[in-house]
Amino acid sequence: MGRPVRRTAPNTAAAFAARRGLEGRLIEAENLTRKFGDLTAVDDLSFRVNDGEIFGLLGPNGAGKTTVVRMLACLISKSSGSARIGGLEVGRPADAMGIRKSIGLVPDNVGLYEDLSAYRNLDFFGKLYECPPAARAAAIERFLRMLGVWEKRDLLVGTFSKGMKQKIAIARALIHDPSVLFLDEPTANLDPEASKTVRDFILELKKEGKTIFLNTHNLDEAQRICDRIGILNTRLLAVGSPTELEEAVGGRKVVVQLEEVTDHILAALKEGPARPVVREGNRLIFDVVDPERENPAIVEALVRAGGRVQFVSRLSPTLEEVYLRHVRRLP
Amino acid sequence: MNLSKSWTIAQKDFSIFRRKRSIVYSLLAFPMGIALGLSAVLWLVVHRGDATYAQLGPLMDAFAFFFTISTTTISTSLAAYSIVGEKAEKSLEPLLATPTTDGEILLGKVIAAFLPTIVSTLMGAVVFMIIVDALSRPDLGYFFYPNWTVAVFLLVAAPLACLFSVELNVLVSSRVTDVRTAQQFGGLIVLPFAGLYVAGELQIIILDSTTLLKISAILLLADAVLFFLSRATFQREAILTQWR
Numbered sequence: 194m195g196r197p198v199r200r201t202a203p204n205t206a207a208a209f210a211a212r213r214g215l216e217g218r219l220i221e222a223e224n225l226t227r228k229f230g231d232l233t234a235v236d237d238l239s240f241r242v243n244d245g246e247i248f249g250l251l252g253p254n255g256a257g258k259t260t261v262v263r264m265l266a267c268l269i270s271k272s273s274g275s276a277r278i279g280g281l282e283v284g285r286p287a288d289a290m291g292i293r294k295s296i297g298l299v300p301d302n303v304g305l306y307e308d309l310s311a312y313r314n315l316d317f318f319g320k321l322y323e324c325p326p327a328a329r330a331a332a333i334e335r336f337l338r339m340l341g342v343w344e345k346r347d348l349l350v351g352t353f354s355k356g357m358k359q360k361i362a363i364a365r366a367l368i369h370d371p372s373v374l375f376l377d378e379p380t381a382n383l384d385p386e387a388s389k390t391v392r393d394f395i396l397e398l399k400k401e402g403k404t405i406f407l408n409t410h411n412l413d414e415a416q417r418i419c420d421r422i423g424i425l426n427t428r429l430l431a432v433g434s435p436t437e438l439e440e441a442v443g444g445r446k447v448v449v450q451l452e453e454v455t456d457h458i459l460a461a462l463k464e465g466p467a468r469p470v471v472r473e474g475n476r477l478i479f480d481v482v483d484p485e486r487e488n489p490a491i492v493e494a495l496v497r498a499g500g501r502v503q504f505v506s507r508l509s510p511t512l513e514e515v516y517l518r519h520v521r522r523l524p
Numbered sequence: 525m526n527l528s529k530s531w532t533i534a535q536k537d538f539s540i541f542r543r544k545r546s547i548v549y550s551l552l553a554f555p556m557g558i559a560l561g562l563s564a565v566l567w568l569v570v571h572r573g574d575a576t577y578a579q580l581g582p583l584m585d586a587f588a589f590f591f592t593i594s595t596t597t598i599s600t601s602l603a604a605y606s607i608v609g610e611k612a613e614k615s616l617e618p619l620l621a622t623p624t625t626d627g628e629i630l631l632g633k634v635i636a637a638f639l640p641t642i643v644s645t646l647m648g649a650v651v652f653m654i655i656v657d658a659l660s661r662p663d664l665g666y667f668f669y670p671n672w673t674v675a676v677f678l679l680v681a682a683p684l685a686c687l688f689s690v691e692l693n694v695l696v697s698s699r700v701t702d703v704r705t706a707q708q709f710g711g712l713i714v715l716p717f718a719g720l721y722v723a724g725e726l727q728i729i730i731l732d733s734t735t736l737l738k739i740s741a742i743l744l745l746a747d748a749v750l751f752f753l754s755r756a757t758f759q760r761e762a763i764l765t766q767w768r
């Protein structure tokens with residue numbers, strides 16, 4: 194195990210937000226817009242990211258995800274609107290250094306120095322972030338051990354696989370213990386095992402209190418690890434938790450599987466608390482508003498009508514359906 | 525400006541240069557080639573009886589100017605790599621995301637190209653002077669090198685010319701999108717210095733220590749202007765969004 198990093202002043206997202214008196218909002222954007230000539234890359238984006246949460250920006254290629262991250266990381270300017278990170282104003286030159294010190298960035302291209310070793314890459318960035326030597330060395334060891342690449346620390350990065358490079362890039366973004374971590378497609382082009390390692394590591398960082406802003410077009414990844422998701426296609430089309438997004442599109446539905454659906458059962462249900470909207474063989478699908486209150490009543494009505502209930506399950510549209518409906522503007 | 529950050533960037537570039545054979549070879553080959561080639565020319569002229577070392581004194585002084593030209597040539601390949609190379613390796617975005625100012629980055633790049641160039645050039649010049657002194661001392665009765673003119677060439681004009689070349693190349697490399705284009709544009713810097721040498725040989729100007737100090741003063745001013753110009757025109761956003 195690596196030596197623990199000693200932190201005299203914890204730089205967690207919560208601590209950062211508390212210092213700024215932000216009541217939990219670490220990133221805020223209001224009407225954020227970026228144009229490149231006649232092309233509007235990001236249009237009128239408003240959202241907030243709470244401290245300690247994983248916020249996923251989900252969208253197709255060219256949706257403007259990278260542009261959003263670059264604006265928030267003070268790499269490119271905004272055309273209009275405003276954004277704040279930890280109370281610091283994005284786009285105000287006096288705040289740019291403060292923002293850069295408090296964030297870590299993993300761009301879509303890892304951008305490591307291939308002719309340097311993994312250790313040397315991290316050490317270089319640690320120096321630029323003004324990490325003291327002892328803390329720098331401890332952080333490098335800690336993250337390389339956590340990511341399983343400590344034994345290869347002295348090898349040139351150019352000899353590494355894509356997955357290993359991505360791990361080093363993530364370690365690089367964390368070397369200065371930032372409050373916010375921006376990850377731009379962190380698992381793109383990785384094999385399933387490397388993707389899982391990266392996802393698990395992101396969840397570990399969340400446990401440590403880091404706020405994570407994740408750009409992805411991987412729906413499964415977004416659903417698995419994000420607390421909230423914004424669907425972006427130049428404009429922000431929807432935002433909410435995966436469950437909220439699913440329910441907003443499809444409503445709440447309950448499926449009841451019976452041994453046999455008889456005419457008697459269907460007739461009895463007409464008098465009961467809920468009517469099935471769809472019958473699929475021996476499955477009945479009900480619209481519900483408050484499933485915890487309505488489901489027992491439905492089951493009771495079915496049993497009273499002579500039905501033998503086998504399963505009761507929730508039926509929701511998948512995040513993929515939600516995403517496609519928004520991005521393709523389907524009804 | 526935090527100079528330690530600039531030095532950190534320069535040290536990182538030194539480490540990368542050491543791994544790139546083409547850069548190492550250009551650093552070693554050019555000054556050594558000049559040292560050995562010019563020594564051979566002098567020896568051949570004297571050996572054939574066309575002139576004595578005493579008669580070749582002005583030429584031996586003028587030959588030192590080749591090392592000034594050498595600094596502008598060698599630094600081109602290093603400086604052209606500095607910004608464009610980072611972009612080509614996609615490493616510029618994470619670098620620009622650090623709390624490092626444009627001035628710190630540019631100064632780091634200037635140091636990274638300047639120091640290896642000057643060290644390798646001085647090494648070549650020392651080799652040249654040792655060989656020529658060894659050849660000419662029996663004829664002259666004294667060591668021709670070092671002398672004031674060569675000292676001004678190597679310790680004043682060459683570093684300033686090198687700095688001028690490095691800054692111009694860094695400026696060019698932050699405005700173009702590939703290393704080759706940067707090197708082609710940057711390579712043009714050698715022309716005014718070659719022109720000065722030719723003007724000296726044609727005796728349009730006299731390349732003595734006084735003239736060299738005047739040229740050096742102009743270079744010093746140009747170096748300062750170029751640094752501020754490169755800082756003013758260094759646009760992170762254009763580099764990130766317009767380069768492909």
